[in-house]
Amino acid sequence: MYNLTSTAFNREKRRALLGCVFIFFLACPALADTITLKNGTERKGLVVEEHTDRIILSTEKGEIPILRRGITNIVYDEPAQNFLKIGQEYEADNRLGEALAYYEKAQSLNPGLAEAASAATRVRNRFWAGLTEGPRDEMERKQELYDAWERGTAVNAFERKKIEERKRLRDGLGLALGKSGEWLELESVDSKKPAAVAGLKKGDRLTAIDGRSLRYLNETAVLAQLLEPRFTNFTLEIERDVFLPGHVSFKALGMKLKLEYQGLIVRSVKKYSQAEKAGARSRDLIVRVNGEATRYMPLGQVERALAAALGADERASLTIRRGALLARV
Known part of the structure; x- marks a missing residue:
């Protein structure tokens, strides 16, 4: 097990700028991130946490959670963060070449930005997975689900898929998951499997995979990230x-x-x-x-x-x- 920058505290200059938020917020708005909401209003502060469904904005009034579905745009005070954001948009559209280019640009502007490094590694892994596994297997899996819906057995098919994924996780990494508040935690760790060798323990809370927060995600979503794409390396961040x-x-x-x-x-x-x-x-x-x-x-x-x-x-x-x-x- 080795250490990494936490996804919740990964902005260079953030700690220094937090004083600006609380003491000089009105005097130095140029140092703030700007969140534009769908209703047209703007919120300024520092984005201190980013999760799948929400961000946490630190303001002069304290920390404010903002759901992503209510956000139209985020402009960061650091150029590297904006390149990272563009890369994430390309990756979401599966345009991996463009995504990697923007992630690498973000890294060049701010070598200490761990999110950019993790994202670049993640995209390279997806390239590798595409070469080794290919699209055919994915198409076949989707077709099985479509067929299950037509037969009226989709629920059973999804349950079987989850059972199979749990077994893959136990047999492969030696892990079983359980829910702990807003996080999933390790319910068991097989002492003879790779996860235990890497230093993971029962009760560890799963916080991020390759720099992407796992907070608020359900077991199905986390299982997918732990298991796919196959034959690739990833960094699992835990809290203990x-x-x-x-x-x-x-x-x-x-x-x-x-x-x-x-x-x-x-x-x-x-x-x-x-x-x-x-x-x-x-x-x-x-x-x-x-x-x-x-x-x-x-x-x-x-x-x-x-x-x-x-x-x-x-x-x-x-x-x-x-x-x-x-x-x-």
């Missing part, structure tokens, strides 16, 4: 709770933190330290401390919160995100 023991000082944990553009990062973890024993790893992205989101939390506040909890002989909790490189089978 790590519990640090009490009775120790923050310094004695053996863990150092730092702020980067994607958020609060574990800079280093000493070997055999309390932090390592608890499950913390270098380059983990910390999204919550003792249940409180770190998006707007200064580094000093994080360290003080941890020191206070540990000093009171309480167990401190970190919610971390990290990625695992897997291969579809």
